[in-house]
Amino acid sequence: MxxxxxxxxxxxxxxxxxxxxxxxxxxxxxLRTNKSxxxxxxxxxFFIFVTIFGPLFTPYSPNTQDMVNKLQPPSSExxxxxxxxxxxxxxxxxxxxxxxxxxxxxSVALGATVGVxxxxxxxxxxxxxxSIIMRTMDVxxxxxxxxxxxxxVSVLGGSLVNVIIAVAISSIPIFARIxxxxxxxxxxxxxxxxMRALGASDRRIIFKHIFPNxxxxxxxxxxxxxxxxxxxxxxxxxxxxxxxPPTPEWGAxxxxxxxxxYNAPHVALFPxxxxxxxxxxxxxxxDGLRDVFDPKTKD
Amino acid sequence: MIQYIVRRILxxxxxxxxxxxxxxxxxxxxxxxxxxxxxxxxxxxEQVDNLRERLGLNDPLPVQYFTYVxxxxxxxxxxxIRSGRDVGDEIxxxxxxxxxxxxxxxILAVFIGIIAGVISATKRNSFADTGIMIVALFGLSMPNFxxxxxxxxxxxxxxxxxxxxxxxxxxxWFKPSGWGSFSQIVLPVITLGTGSAAIIAxxxxxxxxxxxxxxxxRTARAKGVKERIxxxxxxxxxxxxxxVTVVGLQFGGLLxxxxxxxTVFAINGMGRLVIDSISARDFPVVxxxxxxxxxxxxxxxxxxxxxxxxxxxxIDLD
Numbered sequence: 001m002x003x004x005x006x007x008x009x010x011x012x013x014x015x016x017x018x019x020x021x022x023x024x025x026x027x028x029x030x031l032r033t034n035k036s037x038x039x040x041x042x043x044x045x046f047f048i049f050v051t052i053f054g055p056l057f058t059p060y061s062p063n064t065q066d067m068v069n070k071l072q073p074p075s076s077e078x079x080x081x082x083x084x085x086x087x088x089x090x091x092x093x094x095x096x097x098x099x100x101x102x103x104x105x106x107s108v109a110l111g112a113t114v115g116v117x118x119x120x121x122x123x124x125x126x127x128x129x130x131s132i133i134m135r136t137m138d139v140x141x142x143x144x145x146x147x148x149x150x151x152x153v154s155v156l157g158g159s160l161v162n163v164i165i166a167v168a169i170s171s172i173p174i175f176a177r178i179x180x181x182x183x184x185x186x187x188x189x190x191x192x193x194x195m196r197a198l199g200a201s202d203r204r205i206i207f208k209h210i211f212p213n214x215x216x217x218x219x220x221x222x223x224x225x226x227x228x229x230x231x232x233x234x235x236x237x238x239x240x241x242x243x244x245p246p247t248p249e250w251g252a253x254x255x256x257x258x259x260x261x262y263n264a265p266h267v268a269l270f271p272x273x274x275x276x277x278x279x280x281x282x283x284x285x286x287d288g289l290r291d292v293f294d295p296k297t298k299d
Numbered sequence: 300m301i302q303y304i305v306r307r308i309l310x311x312x313x314x315x316x317x318x319x320x321x322x323x324x325x326x327x328x329x330x331x332x333x334x335x336x337x338x339x340x341x342x343x344x345e346q347v348d349n350l351r352e353r354l355g356l357n358d359p360l361p362v363q364y365f366t367y368v369x370x371x372x373x374x375x376x377x378x379x380i381r382s383g384r385d386v387g388d389e390i391x392x393x394x395x396x397x398x399x400x401x402x403x404x405x406i407l408a409v410f411i412g413i414i415a416g417v418i419s420a421t422k423r424n425s426f427a428d429t430g431i432m433i434v435a436l437f438g439l440s441m442p443n444f445x446x447x448x449x450x451x452x453x454x455x456x457x458x459x460x461x462x463x464x465x466x467x468x469x470x471x472w473f474k475p476s477g478w479g480s481f482s483q484i485v486l487p488v489i490t491l492g493t494g495s496a497a498i499i500a501x502x503x504x505x506x507x508x509x510x511x512x513x514x515x516x517r518t519a520r521a522k523g524v525k526e527r528i529x530x531x532x533x534x535x536x537x538x539x540x541x542x543v544t545v546v547g548l549q550f551g552g553l554l555x556x557x558x559x560x561x562t563v564f565a566i567n568g569m570g571r572l573v574i575d576s577i578s579a580r581d582f583p584v585v586x587x588x589x590x591x592x593x594x595x596x597x598x599x600x601x602x603x604x605x606x607x608x609x610x611x612x613x614i615d616l617d
Binding site: 071135136138139142143144145146147151152154155156157227231234235236239240241253254257258261262265268269270271275276280281283284289 | 313314316318320323325328329330436437439440442444445446447449451452456494507551552553554555556558559562563573574576578585589592593597598
């Protein structure tokens with residue numbers, strides 16, 4: 001009884017693999033020719049490059065204080081000026097790039113993993129499981145904006161790791177919802193019924209057949225969520241609930257600058273510009289990915 | 300319709316219960332003894348015990364939860380650890396400040412967002428369209444606390460203008476802090492509304508483009524109806540239906556976003572209250588403020604869904 005099933009599986013695997021690789025080749029081709037994806041992706045690669053190699057070339061150490069030269073405007077010695085402790089803002093920004101990317105990537109990776117798991121379980125098993133999971137997601141969504149993250153950080157205490165956890169938890173519902181709806185539409189397809197009739201286990205159906213079909217909306221959402229996560233995390237650090245001094249986190253640097261708007265506006269200006277460019281890069285890439293993965297919504 | 304409204308209201312009940320459980324749990328999820336944390340690390344044991352007794356922390360958890368919910372239903376949110384005042388009173392006037400801030404910001408966002416979205420869609424692929432969409436992308440990517448600081452720098456501290464500009468010497472037109480007068484309201488409202496304006500502009504554009512491509516618009520044009528009437532009377536009406544949902548969500552989002560704006564502009568709203576209370580470990584106030592904001596958000600979403608149903612009769616709850 002098992003023999004025919006295996007042989008059929010093997011027969012099916014190879015054409016479906018080649019179809020899948022053709023699809024990905026198509027997608028990569030479209031990505032290469034999509035202006036948004038190229039600009040956004042290029043910017044992100046640049047920031048990754050800065051994260052890895054930037055700290056090797058910064059003119060000053062990010063935390064070295066020089067009180068004689070505090071609050072200096074941009075000059076040839078300090079390209080972006082110095083802050084209230086005389087620290088070089090350019091060097092601090094370069095060192096902070098990695099932190100920003102790590103917070104964005106890790107919080108979304110964590111939130112997406114849990115969200116995808118819950119979304120697939122919810123959509124696949126339906127009924128009571130679905131109701132319990134989705135009502136829980138509704139509860140999480142009832143806390144607007146960064147309020148949920150704020151509540152979580154107020155419980156866990158202020159630190160960068162807790163900010164990652166808080167932002168991750170607040171991003172779970174959006175992933176769960178998207179993956180659930182994709183799962184529901186895939187589940188209805190005839191070949192899933194056929195797989196089930198052939199005796200495939202739930203786990204096999206979920207991982208081999210449903211998950212690959214939910215990756216497109218997932219990639220788009222993850223990219224856009226990184227942008228939101230970076231904004232939320234820098235907001236929490238700005239409020240003093242995230243990175244603690246002297247960490248060169250951009251939101252915390254901005255917070256330092258707000259007390260010197262009168263005599264040294266550059267202290268708040270440059271970290272803000274850095275945040276805008278990184279978030280913009282993820283938003284542009286997200287737009288590009290959406291055009292490629294879901295041409296229906298393309299304007 | 301009434302059946303829809305009743306069902307929609309019933310659907311919010313489990314959400315409200317969930318919200319209350321989550322907010323209630325906040326104090327109990329804090330690592331360590333909540334009474335000790337609130338009383339302060341150096342507080343004498345007797346004071347900690349008194350606080351624990353006063354907050355009912357010695358009771359079993361389910362009892363504590365039911366006491367909490369029955370108090371909340373009666374409008375009793377507990378007392379502030381810091382000031383000893385009733386949390387409801389602490390929130391009191393600050394509630395309206397935050398609602399006003401979010402409301403004005405939503406109005407600004409809707410006004411700018413819809414106009415920009417319509418221009419963008421009707422002049423598709425033009426210079427104006429590209430320009431508006433680039434500005435919207437920036438608006439979406441800008442941390443509002445940074446925008447607030449920059450607005451303070453440019454329009455409250457101000458910059459000196461060249462002497463050939465008549466009447467104006469500098470750009471210090473608005474006040475950098477507080478809430479109430481027109482000169483205090485402008486900058487925080489722009490700060491908070493910009494991101495939402497960008498989202499609404501993008502949404503309106505894509506919704507308009509969707510509608511403009513439909514047959515009935517082509518028919519209207521074929522009948523010789525003036526382009527302006529086609530756009531504003533025929534297309535915009537339908538294009539705005541999905542925008543309504545976004546506007547509702549944005550209003551809620553702005554209630555949360557107000558935390559940062561209020562901090563930047565030193566506005567005495569709920570957002571600032573929650574931040575001050577978090578640093579003072581004043582959990583009853585943190586819980587009360589978060590609960591009130593979440594309830595308001597759930598209520599606004601309920602209203603939006605009902606309005607959406609009115610506007611779009613085809614929608615089905617399932």
